[in-house]
Amino acid sequence: MLSYRHAFHAGNHADVLKHFVLMQTLAYTVQKDKPYWYIDTHAGAGKYALDSAYAAQNAEFNNGIAQLWQATDLPESLAEYVALVKKLNPTDHLKNYPGSPLIAEHFIRQSDRMRLFELHPNDCKLLWQTFKHASRKVMIETEDGFAGIKAHLPPPPRRAVVLIDPPYEQKEDYQRVVKSIKDSLERFATGTYIVWYPLLQRPEPKQMVDQLRKLGLKSWLNVSLTVQTPAIDGFGMYGSGLFIVNPPWTLPETLRTVMPVLVEELGQDSGAAFNLESQIP
Numbered sequence: 125m126l127s128y129r130h131a132f133h134a135g136n137h138a139d140v141l142k143h144f145v146l147m148q149t150l151a152y153t154v155q156k157d158k159p160y161w162y163i164d165t166h167a168g169a170g171k172y173a174l175d176s177a178y179a180a181q182n183a184e185f186n187n188g189i190a191q192l193w194q195a196t197d198l199p200e201s202l203a204e205y206v207a208l209v210k211k212l213n214p215t216d217h218l219k220n221y222p223g224s225p226l227i228a229e230h231f232i233r234q235s236d237r238m239r240l241f242e243l244h245p246n247d248c249k250l251l252w253q254t255f256k257h258a259s260r261k262v263m264i265e266t267e268d269g270f271a272g273i274k275a276h277l278p279p280p281p282r283r284a285v286v287l288i289d290p291p292y293e294q295k296e297d298y299q300r301v302v303k304s305i306k307d308s309l310e311r312f313a314t315g316t317y318i319v320w321y322p323l324l325q326r327p328e329p330k331q332m333v334d335q336l337r338k339l340g341l342k343s344w345l346n347v348s349l350t351v352q353t354p355a356i357d358g359f360g361m362y363g364s365g366l367f368i369v370n371p372p373w374t375l376p377e378t379l380r381t382v383m384p385v386l387v388e389e390l391g392q393d394s395g396a397a398f399n400l401e402s403q404i405p
Contacts, residue, residue: 130247130291134172135185135221137351137390138364140192142320143227144205144382145347145366145375146287149316150231152372153285159235160283162228163276165269165304166290167240169247170254171212172221185221187351191389193218202382224287226254229262238262239276241269270300278312289320298332305369306339316370323363325354336367345371345402347379349386353395362395376402 133139153160174185192198192206208230212220225240232238238261242248248266255262265272273286288304290297301319308317319336321329333346348365355362368375383398390396 130168130172130223132182133184134223135174135190135218136188137184137349137386138188138320138322138361139221140188140205140390141347141349141364141386142289142318142366143222143224144202144386145368145379146224146227146285146318147205147208147231148201148375148378149285149318149368149372150228152374153283153316154231154233154236156283158283159233159237159281160285161237161239161276161279161281162232163239163241163273163279163284163286164224164228165241165273165286165288167225167242167247167251167264167269168223169242169250170223170225172223174219174221185218187390187392189221190218195389199381199385201378202385223254224289225251228285228287229255232261234261235281236261237279239272240264241267241272243268270304273304273308274311277308277315279315282312282314284312284315286315286317287320288317292322292328295328298328301332302335302339305336309339309369314370316368316372319367319369321365321367322361323348323350323365324361325358329365333365333367336369341369341403343370343404344368345375345379345404346399347383347401348399349383349390350395350397350399351390352392365399371402371404373404376400376404 242251345368350363352362379400387396387398
């Protein structure tokens, strides 16, 4: 249960999609002056050294953020994501990559709050170090985010963006996501919930998305990025997706512009593609 370390996958194609969409969602959220909370159920270490033993082992960032690093003709919104990553890298060399909490901190104002959960003790220690500069705006808990989120919904300002990003090492995680979204909506129906999921040659991811759709949601968006043809042996992640409850109404149009670029830049073979569907009143 505690074997997963996101450092092995930092900056890969899934991070690019996830963090780009997270940025777009938070940028939309802060257009209003009213405060909000950012809640991250599986926060990880906060930031990652790409030359560390973990990240360098598979160097997945080479097929992710590294493909966009020197690009000069990206859509404005995608270029802003790359620019944010570059803030962690004082030289032109790609050495550091921000996790979701650091991406989110960029959009946290004085009146906003962050609630970060990370169960792995080593990653939680690193998360504390990452945010040692932060004031009371950030609360970090060494706890299972699926359980911890319940105590924070509804948040006092009645506005929140929640990222649910489990490792899915256990099949039960798929059902825990559905149960967590259902419970969260009963507590706080107007929050924005972002669920990340892997694309695998197994039924659980598709079943989870289908079950999320059947929750009677008024507003939702589902986007996925396939970067390669699924392996013949049936193993391995060939892409990833995000299912968003109560997404920004502007997000579909942004993704229609950006997703073809991500397919072109991150695609590894002729199987690269994207899928986008939404229901936003």
